[in-house]
Amino acid sequence: MRQLSAGVATLEGAELRYGFVNTQLRALVGEQAEGQRVIDQPGRLPASLLAILPQVYANGVPYVAKACVCTPQLGEQAAQCFDFALDPYHDEQGNLSGLLLLAVDVSEQEHARQQSHELVTKTRQLDARLRVLTETAPLITYTMDAQGHYTYASPQWYRFTGQNPVADLAAAWPLLIHPDDRLRVLYEAETARRQGTGWNYEYRLRRFDGEYRWMLSRSLPEVHLPDAPAYWHGALTEIHLQRELSEARRRGEAEVRFLADSIPELIWTATAEGLIDYYNQYTTEYSGLTKDELGPTGWVGLLYPEEQAEAARGWVRSIASGAPFEGEYHLRRHDGTYRWHVIRAQRLADGSGLRWFGTCTDVENQYRLRQVLQTQYDELARAHHDLDTFVYAASHDLRQPSLNLRGLFEELRRTATFTDPEQGLLLSMFDQALGQLDTTLLDLATTVRTQRQQQEPTESIDVELLVEEVLLGLHAKIVQSQARVELQLCPVPVLVYSRANLRSVLHNLLSNALKFAHPERPPHVVVHSYLTPDGQPVLQVQDNGLGMALDNPGSPQFRLFARQHAHIDGTGVGLYLVQRIVSSQGGRIEVASTVGQGTTFTIYWTQASPSA
Amino acid sequence: MVMLGGATGTPPSKPKRLLVRIVLIIYYPSMKHILYISRAVRPLTDEDLQQLLDQSRRDNARHGITGILFYSHGNIAQLFEGEDGIADNLFKRISVDGRHTHVIKHIDKPITARSFNEWSMAFHPLEPSGFTALQGFVLPHHMPPTPTSLAIADALLVELVRLAVFGPDPSTPYQQAFPTLPRS
Numbered sequence: 088m089r090q091l092s093a094g095v096a097t098l099e100g101a102e103l104r105y106g107f108v109n110t111q112l113r114a115l116v117g118e119q120a121e122g123q124r125v126i127d128q129p130g131r132l133p134a135s136l137l138a139i140l141p142q143v144y145a146n147g148v149p150y151v152a153k154a155c156v157c158t159p160q161l162g163e164q165a166a167q168c169f170d171f172a173l174d175p176y177h178d179e180q181g182n183l184s185g186l187l188l189l190a191v192d193v194s195e196q197e198h199a200r201q202q203s204h205e206l207v208t209k210t211r212q213l214d215a216r217l218r219v220l221t222e223t224a225p226l227i228t229y230t231m232d233a234q235g236h237y238t239y240a241s242p243q244w245y246r247f248t249g250q251n252p253v254a255d256l257a258a259a260w261p262l263l264i265h266p267d268d269r270l271r272v273l274y275e276a277e278t279a280r281r282q283g284t285g286w287n288y289e290y291r292l293r294r295f296d297g298e299y300r301w302m303l304s305r306s307l308p309e310v311h312l313p314d315a316p317a318y319w320h321g322a323l324t325e326i327h328l329q330r331e332l333s334e335a336r337r338r339g340e341a342e343v344r345f346l347a348d349s350i351p352e353l354i355w356t357a358t359a360e361g362l363i364d365y366y367n368q369y370t371t372e373y374s375g376l377t378k379d380e381l382g383p384t385g386w387v388g389l390l391y392p393e394e395q396a397e398a399a400r401g402w403v404r405s406i407a408s409g410a411p412f413e414g415e416y417h418l419r420r421h422d423g424t425y426r427w428h429v430i431r432a433q434r435l436a437d438g439s440g441l442r443w444f445g446t447c448t449d450v451e452n453q454y455r456l457r458q459v460l461q462t463q464y465d466e467l468a469r470a471h472h473d474l475d476t477f478v479y480a481a482s483h484d485l486r487q488p489s490l491n492l493r494g495l496f497e498e499l500r501r502t503a504t505f506t507d508p509e510q511g512l513l514l515s516m517f518d519q520a521l522g523q524l525d526t527t528l529l530d531l532a533t534t535v536r537t538q539r540q541q542q543e544p545t546e547s548i549d550v551e552l553l554v555e556e557v558l559l560g561l562h563a564k565i566v567q568s569q570a571r572v573e574l575q576l577c578p579v580p581v582l583v584y585s586r587a588n589l590r591s592v593l594h595n596l597l598s599n600a601l602k603f604a605h606p607e608r609p610p611h612v613v614v615h616s617y618l619t620p621d622g623q624p625v626l627q628v629q630d631n632g633l634g635m636a637l638d639n640p641g642s643p644q645f646r647l648f649a650r651q652h653a654h655i656d657g658t659g660v661g662l663y664l665v666q667r668i669v670s671s672q673g674g675r676i677e678v679a680s681t682v683g684q685g686t687t688f689t690i691y692w693t694q695a696s697p698s699a
Numbered sequence: 700m701v702m703l704g705g706a707t708g709t710p711p712s713k714p715k716r717l718l719v720r721i722v723l724i725i726y727y728p729s730m731k732h733i734l735y736i737s738r739a740v741r742p743l744t745d746e747d748l749q750q751l752l753d754q755s756r757r758d759n760a761r762h763g764i765t766g767i768l769f770y771s772h773g774n775i776a777q778l779f780e781g782e783d784g785i786a787d788n789l790f791k792r793i794s795v796d797g798r799h800t801h802v803i804k805h806i807d808k809p810i811t812a813r814s815f816n817e818w819s820m821a822f823h824p825l826e827p828s829g830f831t832a833l834q835g836f837v838l839p840h841h842m843p844p845t846p847t848s849l850a851i852a853d854a855l856l857v858e859l860v861r862l863a864v865f866g867p868d869p870s871t872p873y874q875q876a877f878p879t880l881p882r883s
Binding site for chain 1: 805806808850851852853854855856858859860862863866867
């Protein structure tokens with residue numbers, strides 16, 4: 088009895104005194120319980136049990152109380168649970184003499200029971216949640232069994248297809264698939280079922296209004312190893328719009344690509360970071376390089392070596408600021424010849440974010456034509472000017488001999504005698520002719536002079552303001568070449584000059600300083616104006632560019648079409664014009680230069696005169 | 700922090716090294732450079748970055764890898780150069796590294812000479828004070844101009860990638876980005 092795992096005690100007599108108490112029960116009622124009354128020594132027995140003890144004794148009928156909670160033992164947390172059994176027992180005479188108390192510790196079972204109860208409640212909650220979720224999500228969920236029959240479809244399916252809720256799901260579903268897709272879908276589903284894998288395919292399903300809509304069907308098997316899967320659960324999503332959109336986009340993209348590839352022009356696109364991700368067909372034909380060889384920045388390698396750094400800077404600037412990219416560059420063709428191109432790129436926001444679209448347009452022919460036209464125009468202008476000058480000089484120079492002629496004639500008339508009777512008439516005719524010659528020459532000179540004056544009206548001009556105006560016009564070039572322009576302008580007396588001419592002088596000098604820059608350093612131009620000690624206004628333009636070889640002291644750079652740097656564009660008339668303008672106003676121009684270091688032009692605006 | 704920047708592996712054994720040297724003398728090893736950009740899975744802390752810098756510098760120095768790594772706000776870009784096999788191995792390891800995703804390789808091509816003489820990193824630490832003295836660390840906008848031996852197309856690419864990682868520098872935009880000297 089002592090080794091029993093259950094607690095055993097006898098409660099003797101109507102007073103219910105503890106008789107025999109085994110070890111297990113001692114833990115419940117205390118060590119010194121034997122001989123005591125239960126009421127005096129209840130230990131940890133639950134009050135409900137104590138309350139019914141007398142009744143059980145009175146009735147003499149066995150009683151079982153299940154899962155009674157006893158207060159926990161000192162130092163223990165969890166309350167213990169016991170099943171109590173009360174059995175009346177009798178003495179030899181058959182009289183009721185006491186109760187046998189059996190206590191079985193069922194704490195663990197009770198705990199487990201409670202846990203499973205909680206689990207069931209939780210499962211029920213989860214199930215409810217899952218149901219709400221599946222029935223409210225904008226997609227159809229379904230279950231298919233191993234035979235390929237649909238056994239469950241969420242209410243969305245009935246709403247979508249317009250089928251009666253009592254319709255036979257297994258029979259109806261395949262019939263609602265578009266006839267063109269049906270066999271494929273059934274085949275793929277069956278293959279997946281046989282292999283025990285999931286599936287993922289698209290097909291058209293008939294909507295309640297009879298229209299077929301593209302659906303995406305995805306499914307996974309429910310696996311309980313080692314058994315083969317018995318159910319496939321999946322979801323059906325309507326992807327009609329996305330599919331149409333992406334199809335339209337694919338179509339559109341293919342058309343645009345085709346268009347871009349068939350245009351004889353270099354076309355490319357770049358990512359927001361400025362990395363080129365598409366070159367059209369013509370680009371590869373023109374450059375003779377594959378798209379891989381060109382790479383994300385390979386275009387810059389096609390430019391003239393001298394132009395590469397500036398183009399790269401410009402591109403980085405555009406990428407950083409989002410400003411359009413534009414420039415004229417030499418682009419190498421597959422045969423090694425360089426042709427002028429206008430490269431333009433603009434940033435555009437399409438559906439997938441920012442992108443750059445660029446073109447390179449061949450302007451070699453236009454460029455050549457422009458150059459030829461410019462040369463011809465300059466030649467014409469010069470010829471016209473030379474002609475003017477010639478006429479003026481000729482008329483001027485011829486006036487002197489004509490005056491001499493008149494003087495000689497007067498002298499002749501005064502001293503010589505004529506016998507001819509018609510002499511008077513002849514003399515007057517000669518006089519008349521001389522007068523006519525003189526008038527004609529005078530008129531001619533006047534005409535040319537007034538014409539010129541009309542062309543080039545002079546005015547009082549502030550040189551400082553005009554320099555700033557010209558620099559403003561060259562702003563783009565200055566930024567492009569990262570030039571530094573330093574102005575050291577002291578107030579110079581106002582010049583009386585033709586505005587157009589003065590501007591032409593300043594423009595020519597400043598733009599030359601920028602144009603003939605040294606490739607190894609950004610241009611640094613110093614514009615300096617001052618007065619000579621004798622009060623002569625002077626303008627100095629100093630650069631750090633290529634410099635010129637001044638081997639001929641007879642100022643060769645002022646000759647027409649004399650070009651110092653054949654690789655830089657120019658017509659060679661700039662300095663010639665400057666010199667003519669300055670000298671025609673009575674000034675002169677000096678030049679000092681060192682090859683590879685820079686050039687300084689000094690303009691003396693007026694003739695040196697002590698009175699100025 | 701090994702994968703992102705460093706080439707790891709055991710150095711070749713002695714006889715093998717001798718053989719390698721002989722081969723080196725006979726055939727000058729062909730080199731290549733690789734540029735990729737990627738996104739860090741989570742932002743790297745100053746400690747992460749410093750650890751990456753230390754480890755990578757050690758490993759890369761041992762394997763003759765030179766180049767530069769840009770990091771800013773989860774954006775990563777790295778240009779590195781080295782012998783073909785080593786560079787390829789390094790990239791293979793980098794591309795499967797779990798600490799970053801969206802690895803896109805933009806350049807992978809042979810070079811004749813190195814453009815960088817060491818391996819370094821450029822990033823904005825939260826606490827710059829401790830970093831400025833570190834070997835191989837550069838602040839993004841105090842970087843030396845791209846080396847002149849880099850073809851201009853590649854220099855442009857590095858510049859664009861730097862721009863993509865760090866954004867434009869408002870103080871000195873595009874200054875010194877490209878040397879004006881024409882390069883072939």
